[in-house]
Structures are given as structure tokens and as C-alpha cells.
Amino acid sequence: MSSATAQRNSFAAVLWDYLTTVDHKKIGKLYLYGGGFFFLLGGLEAVIIRIQLIKPENDFISAGLYNEMITMHGTTMIFFAAMPILLGLMNAVMPLQIGARDVAFPFVNALGFWLFLFGGIMLNVSWLTGAAPDAGWTAYAPLSTTSPGHGVDYYVLGLQISGAGTLMGGINFLVTIVNMRAPGMTYMRMPLFSWTTFVISVLILFAFPALTVGLFLLMFDRMFDSAFFDVALGGNSIIWQHLFWIFGHPEVYILILPAFGIFSEIFATFSKKRLFGYTAMVFATILIAFLGFMVWAHHMFTVGMGPVANSIFAVATMAIAVPTGIKIFNWLLTLWGGNITINSAMLWSLAFIPSFTIGGMTGIMVATSVADYQYHDTYFVIAHFHYVIVGGVVFGILAACHYWWPLMFNRILNEKLGKWAFWLFFIGFHLTFFIQHFLGLMGMPRRYWVFLEDQGLDLGNFISTIGAFFMTAGVIVFLYNAFYSWFKQGPAPQDPWDGRTLEWAVESPTPYYNFKQLPLVRGLDALWLEKMEGNGKLAPAEPVGDIHMPNGSILPFLISLGFFIAGFGFIYQTTSDLAYILLYGGMGMALVCMLIRSLKDDHGYHITKEELEKEAR
């Protein structure tokens, strides 16, 4: 009886701890839990899509529901699975990699997470209220402006709320990396994962405002009778496509560049070699990010922009292949001459190279505008971007999970289960998507609820669906592995991989203040350098002293909850005046919490030198 009470108390205590936390390590985990949940949801939607397409003219789900599935699958996977999981990894790892005690704005960090989570929940509540968004994840006007019901309203508000969170995250990482690198950690000594975090934060800063603007215009068109995209009233629907892709294309790099960072860390660690061409890698990353803003209209070759615009965007797009190629060859040369260990983390990374190269290859093909007249909006494009996003980003995330699991959860994931998950997923992935290149060229447009009998598309679709089942099995094994290692595996040792970078220099489990004394960094691969030339430990850059820590706060949660409630108010004020209660109530709640935060000074607290010394003993 008493132990049950203690259990409940401790559960409540843990819950309260996570609701109020501003610790980057815990927020990282929260991102992983939230993103992981949405990943499973998006995966379920994908399987339903594939079951619908297992045979011609199938009636497993209705046309309307199918459109909701594809819309929610795309939106969920991009905004609520891939992005937050990557942000979670950055949160968990980047401050440790650059030798910082936390991010620059811990409070804002927590706020960013809660906004993302409530945005994602908001979007998915639409399943329960009768109509999920059904205009595609790209929400092209006028289909999105004229879509009946509240589905697309949920899309607009869900993305707007979570988008604000992402923008905050990006700014936070930028300030952290600019200001909080450990002594000696110059830019050109930063690990590649921190570099890519830095670069994608810049991308977030410049790309997300375009989405925000687009979403506001869409919101006004749908809710307040404006006509930005309504041709009949002098608007222009093509503008939406431009706004969306000015955001949307850099978004692709926001996803893939951190994965490049992850692979760079893993290849170097498990080849026991310094990353080949580090400087070239850094500049290739920056160049890809820069060019990423110049190519958005390659999503619009068939819009009728004319040969001049099409040619410019085609050639600019092809240019991105050059820095990407540099990266591929640098990774290969990192392996070359190394002492290579192949474990689960490395398997995902090695599998990434051919998979992503195929994605890059088809990337050049779709950039060829004249050929894109055939590829565009067909299964060829579906195959292309899944090769990039699954073969690049998802492989990267899974590799990172295996690699940093000991750092984040103090456990090593089981190798045998890891390999099972890898092979199931890897085989399933190629089964699902390779054939889709041909389906597209054989005349199957994307977003088709049914394909007709006797059009030569049956076998390809059947194979594709079987592949999806394999991928599902792979994900289930991985999930089992996560629980298995938590309950059956002992605590992980510090630095289990013979790591090269700073995150492996901290004690295990990581203390909540990260570094008792900030480390002195003497070069690239700081820890490896000390292993080779020193005593294997980083010299402290400061004497043991008081550590200034931020206080936890429930306000980020409450602010986000306020916007969440207000979101429903905005959605339903078009049909019911009662919704204004939610609208004003929610906004009021958020604004009051912001006011409290602004007026009430919170100086945090100090861990005193004495406490630190006591802990050490």
C-alpha cells in the first residue's frame, strides 16, 4: 500500500519534472518521444495508403478518407516526426558537443517543444472532429481554400503553432553556437553535427517565415473572407505555390543536413579516422544551404513559368549535386584506409550511401526540366523524395539513435535486434520505393486513390505494398529493442564507441549541469586528440566554481496550451459564436503567462562549489 503510494508520487514527480523542465537533455528526450509517437502515426497512415493500393480499384477506404490519409501522412512525417526527432537529437547532443552547459535560452527551448507538441496534437484532433485536412501536405490553393469542412483549418493552425516553436528552436541553436562554445572550440574545430545544426538553424530562420506568411494568407482566405488566392476576386493561386516552396525546398535541407552531420560523426568514429576533407565538408554544407534557397521553383516546372525561368531553376538545381557529391566522396575516403567496425549504427550509415546516391541521381533527373514534364506529380517523384528522406533522414535518425542512445538513455541498444530491424527495414524500403520509379513513368500519377485495371500497374503496386509490410516489421523490432534495452540491459559505460568528440568526455549518466568545469579544446576531434596526445581527459578551462542554472517553469506548457485552445477558437468562430470564448480565453491565457514571464524576474539558482565537490566524493 505504502509502496504503491510512493510509486504514484514518484510518477507524478517525474511528470511534473518533465512538464516544467528547461534542461536541454530532457527536452531532447521529450522531442524524441513526441516525434516518435507521430512517426508511428504517420507510418500507420502510410500502411493504410499502401493497403488501399495493393490491387487495382480497391475499396479498402473511400476517396475522401484516402485524401485525408495522404495529407496527414505527409504533414505528420515532415513537420511532426522528422523535424522534431532531429531537433531532439540536436538538443540532446549539440550543447555537449560544443562544450556548453545548456542552450542559450532554456525557457524558450521548452516553449519551442510544447508549441510543437500542441501543434501536432491540434492537427491530429481533426481525426476526431470529423474531417482531417484533405488538400495534400502542400495544400495548393484553390483546392485548399475551397476544401469544405474544417480539415484544412486544422492544418493551418496546427502548422502555425508548431512552426512558431521550430523558429524559436532555430534561433536558440544559433545563439547557443555563436556564444556558448567552450574555450578553444573555434568554428573550424566544431564537429560536423554541430556545424549542420548551425547551418540548418540559419535555414529555419529564413525559410519558416515564408511558410508563416503563406499560412496566414490561407487562414485569412478560409476564415475571414479575404481573397489572396481567389482568382475570381483578383487573387492569384500560384502565389501559394511560390510561398510554400520558398519554405518547402530549404525544408528538405533542414531535414537532410543534420543527417549528413550524423553520418559524418559515425563514419569517423567507426573507421577510427578523422573525417576526410573536414573543411570541404563544412563549406559543402554551407553551399548546399545557400543554393537551397535558389531552387524552389523546380517544384513548379509544369506550372507554365516559361522556358527562361524553367532553365534557370533547372541549372541551379543541378549545381547542388556538386557539393553533395563532394560529401559522398569524402565519406567514402573517410572509410578508405580506416579500421572499420560494422555495428547497427554503422549499418544504417553504410546503407545510406547507395540509397541516398540513388535519391541524388533521381534528383538530377527531376531537375532536368524537360524530363520533369514526365516525372512531375507521378510516382517517380514519390520514389525520388522517399529515397532522399527515408534513405537519408530516417536512416540518419536510426543511425543516430544507435550511436547516441548510450548518451541519451544510458543504455546500449541490442545489436542483434538492431541488425534485424535494419535488414527488415532496408529490404522493405527498396522493395517499396524502387519499383515506384517505374510506376511513375508507366503512367501512374501521385495521389491516386485507385489505379485502374489492365494498365500494367498491378504488379508494381503489389510489390510496393509488400515492401511497406517489411518496413513496418523493421520499425516494430526497433521499438521492441528500445524497451528491451531499457529493461534488460545494464547501464552503458562512458564512451562505449571510443568516441572522438566532446559529448563522450562527460560522465555517464550525464550530470544535469553537463560539465563541472568547462573543457579546454585543443583541436578538431577534441577527445580523440587527448586520447592520442594527452592522458585521454580534457583539461579544464576553468577552476571549479559556482554553476549558474535556470529554474524550471510550467509557463512554457501553459503558454502553448493557451495558443492550442485559441486555435480551436479560430477554427470554429466561422460556424459558432461560442468559439470566441475559446479564442479570447486561449489568447488571454497565453498572453497573461507571457506577461508573468516578462514581469517576474527569475534569476535561476547556483550550484555552489561545495555541492559540486560533495557530489564528486
Next chain:
Amino acid sequence: MKGWMGKIKVLFLMGLVSLVLSACGKENLTALDPKGYGAEKSFDLIILPTVIMSFVLLIVMVLLTVALIKFRKKKGREDFIPKQVEGNHTLETVWTVIPILLLIIIAVPTVMYEFNLADEADAADSLNVEVTGNQYWWHFNYEGLDIQTSQDVYIPVGEKVYFNMLSSDVIHSFWVPTLAGKLDVNPENVNTFYIEAYEEGVYWGKCAEFCGPSHSLMDFKVVVVSQEEFDQWVADMQNFDPETVELDSEVAVEGRELFDQYNCMACHAIGSSPVAVGPNLTNFADRTKLAGVEEMTKDKLVEWIVNPELIKPGNKMTGAYPKINEEDAAKIAEYLMQLSPSEITIENADGGLK
């Protein structure tokens, strides 16, 4: 230009092309067996980057495989610490410059073809067809000929036919994979491109821009016939008078009366007319498919008239007309199935629909 492109093909491709073609999908639907000018140009630029990039992929695969075999951790040297190489300028220059050269090889013909396909100099002297995309059907108006059709568009073989496209609602995309690449059908501006078909035949067309629940059911056909047959078809269509059409059964005559009674012609014109709220039915009986996708049978047509929602979810006809019972629908169907103004049908286009 043609010369060196041709050489590349001969040197590298014959094997690959024939391999691809052997499994290229359904004739007159697939983009891999082009039978029109636009599709042929696109196909050239599908093949060229595929070959070049396959070569790059091969190099990457070989390097990866060799590295893994050669440098995997071996027994007895688990603790071996490899040389920490920083980089190599020569190598890095090589894999920067070679991709740039390869991309130039792809980019130059891309830009040339892009401008070539956009050339509209002949538009004024050619057949022009106004296309209207609607949820979920296609309207075709032959400019200057007083002919309107829906779903099936007849064109002469070997001639450039210009399509001037506009949407009446959301964005659609006009795609006949075997004849030409796709072009979006926007609500705000007329987009123009041409199709030049090399062979007679009935070609599948599809809507390629997501346009709502029945997006996947918005098929159409391009019927390519010889110039003489086309001229004959034009004359027949022009001479057709819905008032004097001879019906061969009492039921059909009743059907015509019911068609009037239910006010169907408020949306559906028979004969040349600017009315295009719903599909023009002038040559309805000659259509390849019912509603673009279904078997062209009287039973299906009755089903459609009674409740079109079951065949095309989200269509604009549902609920826009008074309820029609099955008996009346059958009579109307009987009438519509006799609307065949021309001897020239899909059978003239190289054997009909494949």
C-alpha cells in the same frame, strides 16, 4: 546536337533501352514508349541523365564495396590506429570538377530542349483546341470550328495541335504520357503547349495535379486519326443537328423527351453550344469510356444517371438535378447511347482503345 546525342545512344544505350522497353508498361499510356514529339524529347532527357548518373552510382558502389572489404576490422589488428588523413587536394579537385562537367553535359540539352518545346511560332496556323479542366472532367472546344467535345479529343496525326488550357475551378494537370509531358491547367492563366502525334491510336490522358476526391478518376483520351478521317469527323460534327437526329426506337424518343423534361440541357449541350457546365454529349455514344474510366455500357450509364456519386465521389452533378428513377434513367440512357454523329470513331484510330 542530334548527332552527338545519337552517338551517345548508340554507344551506351541500345541494350539498356531495349531492356527498359521490354517492361515499359501499357502501350499508349507509358512514357517509356514515346509516340509524340514532346514525349520523345522528354525521353531523350530521361535516358541521358540515367546513363550518366548510373555511371556515378557504379563508381560509388565499387568504392564502398572495396573499402568495406579491404578496411574492415581484422583479427589481430583490432587496436590498429589508422593514419589520420586530413584530406587530399588533388582528389577533392577531381570530384568537384568531374561532376561539373557531367552536369554541363546534362544541362546544355536541357536548356535547348526547354526552349525548343516552348516555341509557339506555328500556333496561329495550327489547329487550336481550348481545354477547360473541371472537377472531374475535361471540356474541349475546337477554336473556329464550332465543335465541342468532352473526355475524348480527336486530333490529326503528324500535325502540331495546340492546346490552350484554363481551369474552371482548382488546378488540374493535362498529361498524355505517351504523346507529351504534362502542363498544369490553372484557374488564372491560359497555358499553351502542343502535341504532335507520330502514330494513329487512342492515347490515355490523366489528370496529374491533385484536384479532389475523384482526382484519380479524371481520365481522358486523345484519339489520333489520319488527316482525311479528321476532316471527315469535323464535317460530321458540324453537320450534326440534335433536332433532326433519327432515333431507332420508341424508347429512345421517350428518352429524348425526358432529357428535356428533366432539364438536362441546362448543363449538358448536345450539338455545338457554349454551354459547358457539364460535359457536352454530342458524340456521347462514341466515347471510349463512361465518365472517363468506366465500361461504356447502358447499365453503367443508368447507374450514373441515378447516382453519379457512386462512380465519381465529389462530382458536381450529384444533387444538381431532380431525382430520376431507374426506369426514366434507362430511357434517357437509350437516347444518349444513340448519339453518334460521325462514322469516324475510336475504331479508326488504329484499332481503338488498347
